[in-house]
Amino acid sequence: MNYRHAYHAGNFADVVKHAILARVLVHLCSKPAAYRVIDTHAGAGVYDLGGPEATRSQEWHGGIGRLYRASLDPALGSLLAPYLDVVAAHNSAGRMRAYPGSPALAQAFLRAQDRLLACELEPHAAASLKRSLSHDRRVKVVAIDGWTALNAYVPPPERRGLVLVDPPYEDPGDFLNQAVEQAHGKWASGIYLLWYPIKGRQQPDALAGRLRRSGINKILRAELSIRAADPAVLTGCGLMVINPPWRLEEELRVLLPGLVPILAGDDGAGARIDWIAGEL
Numbered sequence: 596m597n598y599r600h601a602y603h604a605g606n607f608a609d610v611v612k613h614a615i616l617a618r619v620l621v622h623l624c625s626k627p628a629a630y631r632v633i634d635t636h637a638g639a640g641v642y643d644l645g646g647p648e649a650t651r652s653q654e655w656h657g658g659i660g661r662l663y664r665a666s667l668d669p670a671l672g673s674l675l676a677p678y679l680d681v682v683a684a685h686n687s688a689g690r691m692r693a694y695p696g697s698p699a700l701a702q703a704f705l706r707a708q709d710r711l712l713a714c715e716l717e718p719h720a721a722a723s724l725k726r727s728l729s730h731d732r733r734v735k736v737v738a739i740d741g742w743t744a745l746n747a748y749v750p751p752p753e754r755r756g757l758v759l760v761d762p763p764y765e766d767p768g769d770f771l772n773q774a775v776e777q778a779h780g781k782w783a784s785g786i787y788l789l790w791y792p793i794k795g796r797q798q799p800d801a802l803a804g805r806l807r808r809s810g811i812n813k814i815l816r817a818e819l820s821i822r823a824a825d826p827a828v829l830t831g832c833g834l835m836v837i838n839p840p841w842r843l844e845e846e847l848r849v850l851l852p853g854l855v856p857i858l859a860g861d862d863g864a865g866a867r868i869d870w871i872a873g874e875l
Contacts, residue, residue: 599648600638600639600642600696600720600763601639601642601643601646601648601649602648602649602651602652602654603652603654604642604644604648604649604654604655604694604696605642605644605649605654605655605658605659605660605691605694606652606654606655606657606658606659607654607657607658607819607821607832607858608658608790608792608829608831608832609658609659609694609696610658610659610662610854610858611819611832611834611851611854611858612697612761612788612790612832612834613678613695613697613700614674614675614678614850614854615788615817615834615836615847615850616678616697616700616701616759616788617677617678617681617700617704618674618677618678618843618846618847618850619757619786619788619836619839619840619843620632620677620700620701620704620757621677621704622840622841622842622843623704623709623755623756623757623786623840624704624706626755627708628708628753628754628755629706629708629709629710629753629755630709630710630753630755630756630757631709631710631711631712631751631752631753631755631756631757632701632705632709632710632711632712632756632757632758632759633712633714633744633745633748633749633751633756633757633758633759634697634698634701634711634712634713634714634759634761635714635741635742635744635745635758635759635760635761635762636714636715636741636760636761636762636763637696637697637698637713637714637715637720637724637736638696638697638698638715638720638724638761639696639715639719639720639723639724639727640695640696640698640699640713640723640724640726640727640728641685641693641694641695641696641699641723641727642693642694642695642696643692643693644691644692644693644694645692649694655691655694657821657858657860658858659682659691659694660691661857661858662675662679662854662857662858663679663682663689663691665857667853668853670849670853671849671850671853671854674846674849674850674853675850677704678700681695681699681700681703681704682694682695684703685699697759697761698711698713698724698727698728698734699727699728701713701757701759702728702731702733702734705731705733705734707733709733709753710733710734710735710751710753711728711731711733711734711735712734712735712737712744712748712751713728713734713735713736713737714736714737714738714739714740714741714744714748715736715737715738715741716738716739716740716741718738721736721738724736741760741762742762742772742774745758745760745774745775745777745778746774746777746778749778749781749782749785750781750782750785751782754784755784755785756785756786757785757786757787757788758778758785758786758787758788759788759790760775760787760788760789760790761788761790764791764792767798770791770798770799770801770802771801771802771805775787775789775837776809776811779809779811779837784838785837785838786836786837786838786839786840787835787836787837787838788834788835788836788837789802789834789835789837790832790833790834791832791833791834791835792829792831792832793818793820793824793829793830793831793832793833794824794825794826794827794828794829794830795824795825795826796824799818799833802835803816803835803871806835806871806872807871807872811837811872812872812873813837813838813839813872813873813874814835814836814837814870814871814872814873815835815836815839815843815844815847815868815869815870815871815873815874816833816834816835816836816867816868816869816870816871817833817834817836817847817851817866817867817868818831818832818833818834818851818866818867818868819831819832819833819851819854819855819858819864819865819866820863820864820865820866821855821858821859821860821861821864822859822860822861822863822864823861823863824863830863835871844868844874847868848868851866851868852866854866
C-alpha cells in the first residue's frame with residue numbers, strides 16, 4: 596500500500612468529507628439511543644501538520660488553512676461549528692499544528708453509550724491510530740482490511756449508526772466494490788458515507804450508476820469541485836450518503852455552496868447535491 600494520507604491531511608477534500616461527517620454525527624447525537632461508528636479505512640487518527648509529509652505537500656493550506664482564516668456568515672458558521680470546534684481542540688492560540696482525521700473527529704462526538712470501531716491495515720497508520728485512540732474504552736482499533744471489516748462487523752450490536760467508507764482508491768475497483776451493497780443488505784437501517792475523489796467524470800458517474808441499480812432506496816449525492824475536472828489531478832470529491840438523516844439535504848444546500856468560494860481554485864468550481872435514489 597503506497598497511499599499516505601499524511602501528505603493530504605486537511606486538504607479541501609478532507610474539509611468537505613469531515614464537515615459532512617460532523618453534521619451526520621450531530622444528528623446521531625440528537626437522540627439518546629446508543630450508536631456505533633465504523634470507520635473502514637481510518638488512517639492514522641491525528642496528523643502532524645508540521646511533519647515532513649504535510650510540510651512537503653502544503654495541501655492543508657488550501658483546505659483547513661483557508662477555512663480556519665475565513666469569515667463565515669452565521670448560517671454557514673453554525674453548520675461548520677461542530678467540525679471546527681474539534682479542529683480547534685487539537686490546536687492552540689489559533690495556530691494550526693495538527694489535523695484530526697475521521698476517527699478522531701468521530702471520537703470527539705461519542706457519548707458514554709456510543710462506540711467507535713476504527714479499522715486500518717497499513718502498519719504505520721495503524722500504529723499511530725492505536726497511539727491516538729486506544730486509551731478510550733469507547734473506541735476499538737482493529738488492524739484489518741476495510742472491505743473485510745464491512746463483512747465482519749456489520750450489523751453492529753447497536754441498532755443505530757454510521758459506516759464511513761473512505762478507501763485510498765489505489766485500486767480502480769474501490770469505486771465499485773460490492774462490499775457496501777452487501778453490508779446494506781445486512782444492515783439496511785444504517786447510515787453509510789461513501790467518499791470518492793473526482794478527477795474526470797467516468798468513475799464517479801459509474802459509481803452513481805451502480806448504486807442506482809443496487810436497489811438501495813435512499814441515496815443522496817453531495818459533491819464539491821474546486822476547479823474544472825482534469826483527469827490528471829484531484830479537482831473535487833463527493834460523498835454518497837445512504838439513509839441520510841432528516842434535514843441533512845437542507846443543511847448541505849447551505850454548507851457546500853458556502854464552502855465553494857472559500858476552497859475554490861477557479862471559475863470551474865461548484866457544488867452539486869442531488870438524489871441518486873429516493874427523495875427527489
